[in-house]
Amino acid sequence: MTTTTVTTPAGVTSVELTDDGFFVDPSVWTEDMVPELAAREGIATVTDGHWQVVRFMRSEFLTKGTGPSVRALGKTSGVSVKELYELFPKGPAKIAARIAGIPKPKGCI
């Protein structure tokens, strides 16, 4: 486990991350952390597309207890698989889950 700090306009928050970079406690996440979390994943500018995916991941997690896989994202988020990989070249579900402060989505597809 790693402890890191995220700076937002509201102040500095200490966040615990798993070894592979996911929030240990999703409840400490706030939307204003997104720009900094995205920058750490190599996303310099958070576009509307990024926001759409991150918010969708977050709401899926809050209702279902787990984030969607890439296929489910492509089918239900309103962003196609092709666009998902353009937005998150290093793996849409994985990277968006890190930015949305939720655990890594499970599933093989």
Next chain:
Amino acid sequence: MSDTSTSASAGVATPQPIEKVSIIISKGSLEGIYPGLIMANGARAEGMAANLFFTFFGLDAIHAKRIEHIKVATVGNPAMHIPTLLGGLPGMSALATHMMAKKMEDLDIPPIAEFLEMIADTGAGIYACKASVDMFGLDKDDFIPQLDDIITVGDFYEMAAGGQIIFT
């Protein structure tokens, strides 16, 4: 931004992450095709580069007409747990395939054609082996539109350089 690691122990080398996989699919049965597709899709989902190469009977998986007729092998497959003679009865392979397709649908595993479309959309490359294509008397028009190219073994090794090769 300050990171303080609490679990990193000095002197333990972390293994190098895999950055690229080249997956060869050489069989044309349902159980011969899916594992390679799942591995390619999973590689992209983890942010690795991935290329799929179809050779020999694996070409059926990207053949525009045959792709809809991929079946489970019910003969010579001890893990089916049915006697070989029964497995050889007409319709057995279709029945087993149908049952498996239903199970896969329940688990949200896409059919092969849809899966290949998705894999192409992830940015993975889809290639056919030239020797096999020539042997079966096929050409580019016989394949699904997602096929990137028909390539030689030399091209394959060039493309696979620096990554892992997985043969299925």
